[in-house]
Amino acid sequence: MAVKGSWYERDSRFIAAHHQPALLLDLALARELDSHRLLRGSGLFHEDILSGQARISPQQFLQLIDNARRLLDADDSSFLFGQRLLPGHYGAASQALQQAGNLHQALTLLVHLRALLSPLLAPRLVLDEQHVHVVWLDACGCGEQRRFMLEASMTALASCSRWLAGERLPWQFEFAHEQPRYIEQYWVHLGEDVAFARQVDMMSLPREYLARPWAGASLTARQVAEHQSLAQLEALGFSAGLLDRLYAHLRTHIREAPNLDSVAQAFAMSPATLKRKLGKHGSHFQEQLDLVRKHVALYLYRVKGYSNDEVAAYLQFHDSTNFRRSFKRWTGFSPSALRQLLG
Amino acid sequence: MPPLLKFHAWKLAGLLLLANLGLLAHLIAGNIKPTSEWDWTDIFGEGGSTLLVLLWIGLLLKSRPAGRVTSLLFCGLACLFFSLWMDSIDEFVQLPAGVNWDKWLESGPMPVGFILVTLGIYHWHREQLAISAQMEKRERLFREHRLFDKLTPLGAADYLRLQVQQALQQSRAEGQPLSLVILDLNDFDRLNREHGHAEGDSVLQSLTQLLLLNLRRQDLLCRLAGDRFVALLPSTGAQQAQQIASELQDAVRHLAYRSQRNGERLHLVAAVASVLAQDEDGDSLLKRLNLALARAKQTPAAKRA
Numbered sequence: 043m044a045v046k047g048s049w050y051e052r053d054s055r056f057i058a059a060h061h062q063p064a065l066l067l068d069l070a071l072a073r074e075l076d077s078h079r080l081l082r083g084s085g086l087f088h089e090d091i092l093s094g095q096a097r098i099s100p101q102q103f104l105q106l107i108d109n110a111r112r113l114l115d116a117d118d119s120s121f122l123f124g125q126r127l128l129p130g131h132y133g134a135a136s137q138a139l140q141q142a143g144n145l146h147q148a149l150t151l152l153v154h155l156r157a158l159l160s161p162l163l164a165p166r167l168v169l170d171e172q173h174v175h176v177v178w179l180d181a182c183g184c185g186e187q188r189r190f191m192l193e194a195s196m197t198a199l200a201s202c203s204r205w206l207a208g209e210r211l212p213w214q215f216e217f218a219h220e221q222p223r224y225i226e227q228y229w230v231h232l233g234e235d236v237a238f239a240r241q242v243d244m245m246s247l248p249r250e251y252l253a254r255p256w257a258g259a260s261l262t263a264r265q266v267a268e269h270q271s272l273a274q275l276e277a278l279g280f281s282a283g284l285l286d287r288l289y290a291h292l293r294t295h296i297r298e299a300p301n302l303d304s305v306a307q308a309f310a311m312s313p314a315t316l317k318r319k320l321g322k323h324g325s326h327f328q329e330q331l332d333l334v335r336k337h338v339a340l341y342l343y344r345v346k347g348y349s350n351d352e353v354a355a356y357l358q359f360h361d362s363t364n365f366r367r368s369f370k371r372w373t374g375f376s377p378s379a380l381r382q383l384l385g
Numbered sequence: 386m387p388p389l390l391k392f393h394a395w396k397l398a399g400l401l402l403l404a405n406l407g408l409l410a411h412l413i414a415g416n417i418k419p420t421s422e423w424d425w426t427d428i429f430g431e432g433g434s435t436l437l438v439l440l441w442i443g444l445l446l447k448s449r450p451a452g453r454v455t456s457l458l459f460c461g462l463a464c465l466f467f468s469l470w471m472d473s474i475d476e477f478v479q480l481p482a483g484v485n486w487d488k489w490l491e492s493g494p495m496p497v498g499f500i501l502v503t504l505g506i507y508h509w510h511r512e513q514l515a516i517s518a519q520m521e522k523r524e525r526l527f528r529e530h531r532l533f534d535k536l537t538p539l540g541a542a543d544y545l546r547l548q549v550q551q552a553l554q555q556s557r558a559e560g561q562p563l564s565l566v567i568l569d570l571n572d573f574d575r576l577n578r579e580h581g582h583a584e585g586d587s588v589l590q591s592l593t594q595l596l597l598l599n600l601r602r603q604d605l606l607c608r609l610a611g612d613r614f615v616a617l618l619p620s621t622g623a624q625q626a627q628q629i630a631s632e633l634q635d636a637v638r639h640l641a642y643r644s645q646r647n648g649e650r651l652h653l654v655a656a657v658a659s660v661l662a663q664d665e666d667g668d669s670l671l672k673r674l675n676l677a678l679a680r681a682k683q684t685p686a687a688k689r690a
Contacts (some may be wrong), residue, residue: 073581116535117542118610125577201574226542226671230569230611234679312461 049280049287050157052101052323056278057161058132059086059096063103065126066110067091075113096162100162100182100283107187117224119349120190121231122245124197128152129206134270135159141264144202145211145251151166155271163195164286170345174252177337179241183281183323189219192243197231199245206256209244213247214242220318240384241340257352285323285330290335295358300360300384301329336372343381393446393459400442400463402581404470407490411471416481428476435469438462454512482615522597525605525617535610536586537593545607545615549667552617556662563662564626565617565670567678568596568633571654573612580644580651585612587645588653593639599636600629615674626659633657656682 048055057063060279070080077088084105090096102245111119129139135151135158142148149167156164162184168175176199184191198215200213214235215228221238222228228236275281282290290301305327306316320326335357342348342356354365370375442462449455471490480487523539525548532544540548549565556563570576570592577585589612596606596614605617616633618626637655644651660675662670 068582114535121611122582125574126582203576204574224542224610225677226610226613229612229675230609234676280553 124194127198128202461501
């Protein structure tokens, strides 16, 4: 089923209902919930999922998550969902991930096949000299379900990498949101190394774990499965969400002072259309631009050890007062206060 | 068929039959009053009470398992309902002067009903005491059903937090030590992946029973999250807590858990840690407890296990 355009949007129906959404249904059924109540408002019936043919949009999936959250009414729902998510039973993409020979291969696959493995939140791989970071980005306007999906996605990757590696990997977790009441769920499912109010949603690991070989992987099986998965993406016509694509574009062109007009042109649409599409995803252009500039600034501070002036210059601010004011708008802190806070 | 009708069909049918017979007797013997003679205050008062008692009967049957106490309460409420029902019909039907069986129908069942309800409530109280005894080690001093765990019959993290807060105050006031023990299964994640999450849930339920058996009467067991349990031990020093922790660990190791699917033995190994409460609040105590567990899991012996 081909969808036009090189990205998916909130209402693109491409998520196989018997893949990630079915896991949520299983979780609800294990807690003896009624499947009709779970599927209410999602435009989906239990029979559709069982048929293995139904495709749903991110929007429908988010509705399902909202229902599940309210019906399950438990603090561990997102974590239990996450434990089941990866490698999952999503056909070739899951097989490829399961046959990864080491963490680096697994993470690369996860990023390349994110439309199939993690359609709502996009993982982004950042390597520096000491660490590997996985930054989780909103791919299609998760809104209220963002925290649920962050908890689920990070649990999924931590649990999957632990299983495939055969040992617990010392992931460190950072979340942009404040510490929730149910902190013990983070301790049990993610570990003690969890920090909140950190501006980014990211998990990090020392680089040495990247290349450690994992037992039981088959090179040929992985290559075949990866090939099949890429063919699936080819048939879909996209491999990432609109917000994800926009983030990557802005990140590449951040030093050229991108604006709505130039970006709309790059995406081959009118500024009004881009504006409308971003509105549909619960965002607007300035918000996306500020997000990218915030991430770039934090990267330069934390990884490259840049000074305030160097970061301001990199982001094309010619006036340091102006930079400080903008930075405060992005993060709620002045540059020096935030650097102190993040250590 | 809804469960209410399935289990209580005879009770409800009997009540319906009696209520109808009473109505028929009135209609045969008397005449319907013209609207002008209706006394609206009485109609609202008596009719409203009748409906409320009917609602009580519905709630009672819906919320309680069938049994002796339920039957007593039902019979009592049924008598009250019948009395009030006759009283209400009185407002609409005028009986001739010579008839006085209606007074018996109105006032006879009322005292019987009150006696039966009283007996029912008394036995309900006895039943509640028995249930509370069963809840021992799973709740202390106060109950809040909204804080119960959804999987195991234990209180969840929020209930534990409240209890820890209270126990800290109590231990300070009485000058008694307070200790906490934490227990977490090793490789529970792998068990879930290899045997399925339903099996994992069943392990947690069995583990709950095992841990309860190995605790003292005054202790409280809660499920913190996932496969992590916390026992609150009032009037217990550090050394004794450590002893209890290692006994719990041994109990888990020796549990011959059989999988649900094919009865295969699954070996369970748990990591434990204990802390003695210092001068601190509940949140930092729980945080310290979890860090102690993380350290215990990192020791070489725990990794081998």
